[in-house]
Structures are given as structure tokens and as C-alpha cells.
Amino acid sequence: MIKVWKVEVAVVGGGAAGMAAAAAAAREGASVLLLERNTCLGGVLDQCIHPGFGLHRYKEELTGPEFAFRLHTELEKARVEVAFSHTVINVNPQKPEILAVGPNGLVRVQAKAVVWACGAWERPLGHLLIPGTRPAGIFTAGLAQRLVNIHGLLPGRRVLILGSGDIGLIMARRFHLEGAEVVGVAEIKPFPGGLLRNVRQCLEDYGIPLFLRTTVSEIHGRDRLTGVTLVEVDEQGKTIPGTERFIKVDTLVLSVGLIPEIRLLEGFLSCDHVQRGPRVNSFWQTEHPWLFVVGNALVVFDLVDTVAAVGEEAGRFAARFACGEMQGEPCVPLKRGQNVAALVPQAFIPGEPARLFLRVIRPFPKARVKISPVYSKVHLGLRPAEMVEIRLSSEATAELQRCSEATVEVHPQ
Amino acid sequence: MRLVCIACPLGCELLVREDSGRVLVQGNRCTRGEAYAREEMTDPKRVLATSVKVLGGDYPLVSVRTDRPVPKRLIPEIMAFIRTLRVEAPVELGQIIVEDLLGSGAKLLATRTVRRAD
Ligand SMILES: Cc1cc2nc3c(=O)[nH]c(=O)nc-3n(C[C@H](O)[C@H](O)[C@H](O)COP(=O)(O)OP(=O)(O)OC[C@H]3O[C@@H](n4cnc5c(N)ncnc54)[C@H](O)[C@@H]3O)c2cc1C
Ligand code: SF4
Numbered sequence: 001m002i003k004v005w006k007v008e009v010a011v012v013g014g015g016a017a018g019m020a021a022a023a024a025a026a027r028e029g030a031s032v033l034l035l036e037r038n039t040c041l042g043g044v045l046d047q048c049i050h051p052g053f054g055l056h057r058y059k060e061e062l063t064g065p066e067f068a069f070r071l072h073t074e075l076e077k078a079r080v081e082v083a084f085s086h087t088v089i090n091v092n093p094q095k096p097e098i099l100a101v102g103p104n105g106l107v108r109v110q111a112k113a114v115v116w117a118c119g120a121w122e123r124p125l126g127h128l129l130i131p132g133t134r135p136a137g138i139f140t141a142g143l144a145q146r147l148v149n150i151h152g153l154l155p156g157r158r159v160l161i162l163g164s165g166d167i168g169l170i171m172a173r174r175f176h177l178e179g180a181e182v183v184g185v186a187e188i189k190p191f192p193g194g195l196l197r198n199v200r201q202c203l204e205d206y207g208i209p210l211f212l213r214t215t216v217s218e219i220h221g222r223d224r225l226t227g228v229t230l231v232e233v234d235e236q237g238k239t240i241p242g243t244e245r246f247i248k249v250d251t252l253v254l255s256v257g258l259i260p261e262i263r264l265l266e267g268f269l270s271c272d273h274v275q276r277g278p279r280v281n282s283f284w285q286t287e288h289p290w291l292f293v294v295g296n297a298l299v300v301f302d303l304v305d306t307v308a309a310v311g312e313e314a315g316r317f318a319a320r321f322a323c324g325e326m327q328g329e330p331c332v333p334l335k336r337g338q339n340v341a342a343l344v345p346q347a348f349i350p351g352e353p354a355r356l357f358l359r360v361i362r363p364f365p366k367a368r369v370k371i372s373p374v375y376s377k378v379h380l381g382l383r384p385a386e387m388v389e390i391r392l393s394s395e396a397t398a399e400l401q402r403c404s405e406a407t408v409e410v411h412p413q
Numbered sequence: 414m415r416l417v418c419i420a421c422p423l424g425c426e427l428l429v430r431e432d433s434g435r436v437l438v439q440g441n442r443c444t445r446g447e448a449y450a451r452e453e454m455t456d457p458k459r460v461l462a463t464s465v466k467v468l469g470g471d472y473p474l475v476s477v478r479t480d481r482p483v484p485k486r487l488i489p490e491i492m493a494f495i496r497t498l499r500v501e502a503p504v505e506l507g508q509i510i511v512e513d514l515l516g517s518g519a520k521l522l523a524t525r526t527v528r529r530a531d
Contacts, residue, residue, distance in 0.1 A: 049463070049464060049524065051460050051462055061460070063478055065476055149476065151474075152464070179492075195422055195424055205457075205459065205485065381426070386422075
């Protein structure tokens with residue numbers, strides 16, 4: 001017999017987003033069940049042992065596990081029920097009903113609202129179509145981080161990192177501190193993918209070179225990686241013949257992007273083609289009003305503080321929806337205009353305060369961000385690695401009432 | 414000289430000049446940037462985060478960090494010393510693993526809890 005669990009709000013995923021959402025929903029008075037496939041909470045925070053978390057939320061610079069501990073304490077105070085070792089395997093497209101596998105078999109969770117907070121997965125080697133062999137010694141950065149920081153295993157001695165996102169930069173430092181030789185970080189774009197502070201404190205501090213406009217064009221080795229070929233690329237991202245050079249390494253670490261984990265929802269949710277997360281309104285609600293999506297499952301955020309803040313908002317709205325205080329509200333769609341890459345939410349609820357997050361497609365020293373007719377402001381130092389957050393008051397979004405849609409644009413100044 | 418402030422994620426790009434013995438800083442969005450630039454010009458410091466081997470724990474490692482920034486020049490030595498350490502489980506979050514790291518005055522603190530494996 002399948003066990004049936006009835007709650008008002010079910011939260012899937014116990015990382016920062018899920019913990020914050022669950023605690024907030026419980027504080028609103030809803031009965032909350034948090035399902036987590038792991039035996040502990042925290043998600044990716046658990047393996048991020050470096051400092052850099054919590055400056056906004058706790059006004060202190062914490063490490064990942066310390067930040068997770070604080071959120072966990074909030075969760076315990078709010079009396080959230082947690083189902084550890086429960087992996088969600090199906091979400092009913094018609095109604096808020098979830099199927100999960102736990103230590104005692106299948107569990108059916110009947111809820112009134114669901115908050116999806118399953119994080120993101122790392123783009124693997126298969127996505128890159130790099131020619132050559134497929135030997136041992138190739139890791140995604142998050143996996144390497146797990147091996148080093150949780151299991152105490154060093155994946156290799158001479159390492160090249162492909163991709164200069166924050167995870168790649170942080171792993172460059174980690175490998176260096178643990179005694180491996182990091183020959184460099186290769187980045188195909190003309191600018192680093194991660195935060196400048198991480199370029200400074202992870203690479204420059206330890207003399208690790210950053211090769212911009214460079215990528216790996218071939219993998220060598222039979223059983224274990226013996227080396228890679230690096231090649232330079234031009235403005236169009238095409239490789240420049242004659243610039244190939246062989247580098248001897250036993251380990252290649254890929255830090256080439258995260259993709260929102262929504263595979264169980266893809267069949268019945270429309271997704272954004274740029275960030276590959278679902279489309280949501282400013283209540284973080286999908287086209288199925290009972291289904292909310294938060295954290296890296298929505299869009300890959302830079303900062304856990306933002307993840308927790310958005311999770312909290314969604315948790316509150318989910319509790320209100322579960323109690324029947326909220327319906328699917330009419331929305332004004334928000335479109336991506338010039339120079340905008342990632343963008344959430346993709347619709348506003350007029351007359352409600354809203355938060356908007358976007359990434360620019362390339363660095364702009366000075367640019368005007370415009371959402372006609374409600375927002376126009378000059379921003380300094382916009383970079384793709386740093387999400388721009390814009391807050392709109394309820395008065396501002398009320399002006400959208402008369403519009404059939406709004407567009408966000410970034411114009412260099 | 415150009416520097417990136419690492420005191421918060423905004424990562425302001427600082428322009429640092431020396432003018433008759435005084436350090437002048439431009440480009441910082443808050444006062445911490447100025448303090449950072451001054452220190453960076455004299456004796457750069459960093460908070461060090463790493464892990465220490467645990468004996469008899471439900472995890473093989475406990476993550477640790479220094480309770481304050483330590484001089485960057487000491488980091489290789491500190492890492493070599495930390496590699497020789499072993500702590501007995503259980504370890505509590507915030508527990509002091511080392512009182513004074515190689516005379517730097519910094520404590521090494523556990524940043525997670527590790528229970529005893531039974
Ligand atoms: C290497 C790295 C460095 C970072 N550095 C910083 C930093 O310095 N400062 C900062 O502020 N932020 C940093 N971040 C960002 C921040 O940590 C993340 O954005 C945030 O923790 C993501 O939280 P999340 O809850 O969305 O996802 P996750 O933490 O990934 O949580 C998702 C959870 O869902 C669970 N799950 C997934 N699928 C299922 C399922 N089917 N059933 C049940 N459970 C499931 C997973 O087990 C996991 O616990 C960093 C991130 C990384 C990866
Ligand atoms: S100067 Fe202030 S705002 Fe700018 S990066 Fe440093 S701490 Fe952050």
C-alpha cells in the first residue's frame with residue numbers, strides 16, 4: 001500500500017531555496033512537508049566550504065555549511081516536517097500531487113501548493129562535443145568539489161579548468177591549496193564568467209593564469225587523461241587555426257554552466273529558452289497556479305542570499321494560495337529586449353510589488369536599464385556574471401495595468 | 414594601480430595611488446573598500462577555508478576556516494600544518510580546532526558539525 005501524506009504546502013528540495021520557502025510557508029501558518037533526496041539539508045551549500053555567503057541576509061561573511069546551519073535553525077523553529085532520503089519521481093500535471101520514493105517505499109503527497117526547489121545540474125562533457133578520446137580524469141567542477149571537500153579525495157595532480165564561472169575559479173584555488181598544480185583556467189569568452197572578486201582571490205592570489213578567448217579543442221589519453229589541446233578563438237567564437245598548443249594534464253575540470261533541474265516538470269510547463277527554467281510571474285508562480293519554482297531550479301542565481309530571499313517570498317505566496325487567499329492572478333507579460341540574457345520573472349501582477357532579476361549579454365561600463373513605462377535608470381559596471389536586481393513598487397506595477405506587455409532593455413550610455 | 418575589492422560580491426574596481434606617502438583610493442562604493450586597498454598595499458590578508466581530517470566521524474572531513482583574515486604570505490605554511498592535523502569526532506560547529514595558527518593570532522574554527530559514526 002502506498003503511504004499517503006496530506007499537507008497544505010509540499011516543498012521539493014532542501015537546499016537554500018527549499019529551506020527558506022518551507023520555513024516561510026510554515027510561518028504563514030500552513031502545514032509544510034519538505035522532501036529531500038539526501039540524508040541532510042543544505043544542498044550545494046554543504047560542499048561550498050569557502051566564505052562568501054550571507055553578507056546580505058546575516059550581515060556576516062559565512063561559509064556554505066554555516067549558512068545552511070542558520071537556515072536549518074530557522075526551519076526547525078518554524079516546525080517544518082522534513083522527509084529525508086525521499087526522492088520525488090513524479091509530479092501530477094493536473095493537481096498538486098507528488099510521488100516520491102523513500103526508505104519505506106513509495107509515498108504519495110497530496111498538497112494544495114507545491115514549491116519546486118531542486119537546484120541545478122552541471123553541464124557535462126557530452127554537451128561540449130570536444131573531439132578526442134574519453135579517458136578517466138574528466139570531472140565537472142561540482143563533482144570535483146564534492147570529492148575534495150566532502151570525501152577528502154584529490155581527483156588529480158595537474159589540472160586544467162575549462163570555464164571561468166565561480167565554481168571553476170573556486171575549484172582552481174581549492175586544487176592549488178590542496179597541493180595540485182593548476183596550469184590555468186581557459187575561458188572561451190573575452191571576459192571571465194565569474195565574479196571579479198573570485199578572479200582576484202582565487203587566481204591572481206596564487207598566480208594561476210586565466211586564458212581568455214581560449215578553449216579545449218581536443219582531449220588526449222587512453223586510460224587516463226594525458227593532456228588537452230588548447231586553441232584560441234576569434235570574436236565570433238570560431239577557433240583560430242595555428243594557435244593550437246598541447247598541455248600536459250592528468251585532470252580536466254569542467255565549469256561550463258548549470259542548468260535548472262526541472263526535468264520532471266518539462267512535459268507540462270513552458271520554459272524560457274535562454275535560462276532553461278520555467279516561466280513564472282512575479283509571485284514565482286508557473287502557469288499552473290499551484291506550482292511555484294524557486295532557487296537555481298528557476299534561474300542560476302549568483303548569491304545564496306538572493307536564493308533564500310526569493311524562496312521565502314515564494315513560500316509565503318504558496319501558503320496563501322494553499323489557504324485559498326490567492327488565485328491565478330491576471331498578468332502582464334514581460335519580454336526580453338536588447339542586451340538582456342537571463343530574465344525572471346517573465347510576467348508581472350499589476351498593482352503588486354515585484355522583483356526582477358536579469359543578466360546582460362556582455363559587460364557594459366555604463367548602461368540604462370529600461371522597462372517602459374515604469375522604470376528607467378542608469379547602472380554602472382554591468383557584467384554578465386553579476387545579476388541585476390530591480391525592485392518595482394506596487395504603484396509602479398499598477399501602471400502596467402493598461403499595457404498588453406512590457407519589455408526590459410539595456411542601452412549602453 | 415588597479416585592484417578589485419573583494420570585501421563583498423559587488424567587486425568594485427579600485428584605483429589606488431600613492432601621493433607623498435598617503436594612499437588614495439577611488440572607485441569604492443563603501444568605506445570597506447578603502448580599508449581593503451590600504452591593507453592590500455601593505456600586508457594582504459585572507460580568510461582561509463579548508464578542511465581537516467576527522468577520526469571516527471560520520472564524515473571523513475570537517476570544514477574549517479580562520480576566524481579572521483590571516484596574512485596571505487603565511488597561507489602555504491598554514492596549509493602544510495593543517496594537513497598534519499587530525500581531530501577526534503564529534504566536532505561541533507564553531508569548535509576551536511587550533512587556538513593560534515602559527516603565531517598569526519587567528520583561531521581555526523569548525524564550520525560544520527561531524528557526529529561520531531556508530
Ligand atoms: C561552487 C559554488 C560556489 C558558490 N559560491 C557562492 C558564494 O560564494 N556566495 C553565494 O552567496 N553563493 C554562492 N553560490 C550559490 C549558492 O550556493 C546557490 O545559488 C544556492 O545554494 C542554490 O540553492 P538551491 O536551493 O536553489 O539549490 P541546491 O542547493 O542545489 O538544492 C537543491 C536540493 O534539491 C534536492 N533535490 C533535487 N532533486 C530532487 C528530487 N527529485 N527529490 C528530492 N530532492 C531533490 C537536492 O538534493 C538538493 O538538496 C555558489 C554555488 C556553487 C555551486
Ligand atoms: S568597496 Fe564596498 S561595495 Fe565595493 S566591493 Fe568593496 S565592500 Fe563591496
